Amino acid sequence: METAVSLIICTRNRASQLEACLASVAKIRCDLSWEIVVVDNGSRDGTRAVASGFFEDNPVRGRYAWEPEPGLSRARNAGIDASTGEIVAFTDDDCYPAPDLLDRICEVFADPRIGFMGGRILLHDPKDYPLTVNESMETLRFGAGSIVPCAAVQGANMAFRRAALVAIGGFDPTLGAGTPFPAEDWDAAARACSRGWDGGYFPAPVVSHHHGRTATDAVSHLRTYHYASGAVYAKLLADRSTRWRYGRHWARRILGDAKYHQRKLIHQFHGAIDYWRSAGVPDRAVDRQQDG
Secondary structure: OOOEEEEEEEEEEOOHHHHHHHHHEEEOOOOOOOOEEEEEEOOOOHHHHHHOOOOOOOHOOOOEEOOOOOOOHHHHHHHHHOOOOOOOEEOOOOOOEOOHHHHHHHOOOOOEEEEEEEEEEEEOOOOOOOOOOOOOOEEEEEOOOOOOOOOOOOEEEEEEHHHHHHOOOOOOOOEEEOOOOOHHHHHHHHHHHHOOOOEEEEEEEEEOOOOOHHHHHHHHHHHHHHHHHHHHHHHHHOOOHHHHHHHHHHHHHHHHHHHOOHHHHHHHHHHHHHHHHHHHHHHHHHHHHHHH
16 A cells, blocks of 8 residues: 655654654554654664554554664655655654644645645743744745745654655755754755745644753754754855855845844854865865766
């Protein structure tokens, strides 16, 4: 039987969080055929046992996949390879998906022009700092070839059409958790849009994020996210197909942030410079790849 939608959850050494996440996944009901893929990114705790127990105890189609090489993008790509759905959805091991998550995602992808989407992310515990959430009820649509703003699509609740993932070659392993630049979600969405797919932020698909971060934690996390966003800007500027569009976009953001958010800009510039250094000479490399 063909699978309409695959839900991929990547995890590493967080067995207790995964167990709580899967308890919510067990409540998912979808009108179309669906499956779950749990990708173990080299865990050394009880992750395998938690995943195995879930599949033994629940009548859910799916599988456990092992990716020993650390890095969230590598884990996501392993999940894509292990899955079969036309639509590939992602959530994190510290999230609780709503029971209708996959139905709402499938409704978004009923439009054949949609290649990617981000959904609503609620703060599960009000004592946690409101970081990496998006509770907006406003739908945002990004036409093919347009700008995808940073954080419009977040890995805790996102989905791609498989054809769009194939077109961009999956997630970039030089980005994502496990690297200095945790921004593989924005990069993938921006590249899918540049390849001719529509996308957007749609509030109907919902997950709750139970991240446990405090206001003190938020300072370092925001610094890391700003640093990573600079890396993605550097990558987009190095690619001729996105250079001018995102160059103008970043220039406008720089002007807007210059007065009140100088530290953010400093971190972004550092991220851009470090990405260019780590990638060699991406400007020439990308141009040669496109010419070839």
